[in-house]
Amino acid sequence: MIPALTLDEIRAARQQLGDRIVTTPVHEWEGSLRAEMLGPQTRVFLKLELLQRTGTFKARGALLNMLRLTPDELARGVTAISAGNHAVAVAYAAKALGIHAKVVMIKTANALRVELCRKYGAEIEFAENAHIGFERVKQVEAEEGRAFIHPFEGLRTALGTATLGLEFCEQVEPLDAVIVPIGGGGLCAGVASAVKLSWPDCAVYGVEPTGADSMKRSLAAGEPRSIERVATIADSLGAPYAAPITFELCRRNVDDVVLVSDDELREAMRLMLREIKLAVEPAGASAMAALVGPLREKLRGHRVGLIVCGSNIDAASYAKLIQ
């Protein structure tokens, strides 16, 4: 039986993270297109987690996982597998705690993320693809005795992301709906839990790319499922499977999962650039894509929260996506 998170646990987690994590600002979208697209009564609040240290929410879960390792485990160091953002977060957390990190990055990881990992002092290995990477990281875990910090699964990870959700709930007056990006679902598991604990009547929507819909499929099947092929420009949302704890927390707390196409993601990136002056990678624009896309009519006239989960993308790649 997977336990539910409690507000006390989440508060304790936030306290433990301390000032290694910043309380990211909430920003209301007031630009002129908002009223045109959604009607004048619709209010939209963005949780700017892309201003988090490392540029991604993943710093919360990675750090909390490490803070709860034993001194022995800390001494042996940590390892992780990631297309980039989680690797950056693990590298940052390891540096903050003064321990060693060896991260396996997928070869196609964005150049900026690799550079950030290096800057935080992590040792980097590259893997041809996610499958080979997962094999390799298991090997590192076994041979070197390093603690494996999972990119999205686990109660500690969910507790880490729940600190983001609780923060948001304390920063704004109650919302009618919150939209949360889903890759592996670690962000959504924690945020949805915190939102439902704070505001039981608030709807929580997950958003996945059409080409990486593992959570939607899993929820439909009633159990964690894998997908055969991941095809999306949102490389941070490209998890090939849902995992048990994350799945269960999402199943209990998420009202629905909607899908957005690559074109909708690009359009939302341009919208956030034009209207809010944020330069976000596709994952960071996915909640906005869901709001102005599949959820537009349903949420018209409501108070909506968007989780802008993070962004690490080099300028040239960004320009290619929005052109």
Place this chain on the structure above:
Amino acid sequence: MLPTLDDIRQARDAIQGSALRTPLVRLNISDAPAEIFLKLENLQPIGSFKIRGAANAIAHMSPEQLARGVVTASAGNMAQGAAWRARELGIPCTVIAPETAPATKITAIERLGGRVIKVPFERWWQTFQERSFPGVDASFIHAFDDPYVMSGNGTIALEVVDDLPDVDAIVIPWGGGGLTCGIAAAMRALKPDCRVFAAEVAGAAPLAASLAAGSPQVVDYQPSFVDGIGSKTVFPQMFERARALIDGSLVAGVDEVAVAVRLIAERNRVIAEGAGACPVACALSGKAGGGKIVCIVSGGNIDLHKLCAIFGQQPGQQSSGAKP
């Protein structure tokens, strides 16, 4: 006349609800000559700080003045600020714009319900001196030489000092000088030992030349993608104010500004227009000294194709700014 601290505190109350209290964030790089912070005015609803001055100027108009509507002369950002607030109040707004104004800025003004009158650059400049435009019977909002506009701009300093009490230096883009003088006036009262610099871009830096000469100078103006600041000369009254208030004007190269636009997007995930990135370029070069330096990222209104041109290039390869 310069705004007093009281004026600026009153402005803070007057613009609450129209302008946002913007975040102050650290520039996420480790190898800079100073600890650099970004005051993200680009996150204002219209994408620039101008909403503060416009909202404060309009807040101080009489019902009769308001009933006539407002008119301003602006290449883009002040016009959007005035149009935004005018729309909220349901009054007409007319904008005198130079023919050279970027199309996206004109479209943005019109989308906010502003009426745009395009005039040759010289005629546009004249409007700042005359403070009116023939045939437009409306209350004029001067984009920079106006005590209420400067007080509104000065509210930025109140927020900076609240968020970072031990700030060592502030670097502010110099366009007409209203932002610089507003913030500098507040800083001189709040924290006299904080260094205050204007930031200009090479080829359009009349303040630096005027400070060096001790009197207003005319420079050979080179347009670049940094279109929110820079002109061929300074307004004498703004020059006199600035001279008494600031520690100098720093000048960044067009290429350096392009690098800063890229860096801010990559490391802090926000879009700064050239003017907004100019202070960061100055701080990165070491010209503003060390310690805790706050750069005023004044706005983020930049054409998509210009932005992509900058982003598509590697740092240092940005040739002429006019090209993108």
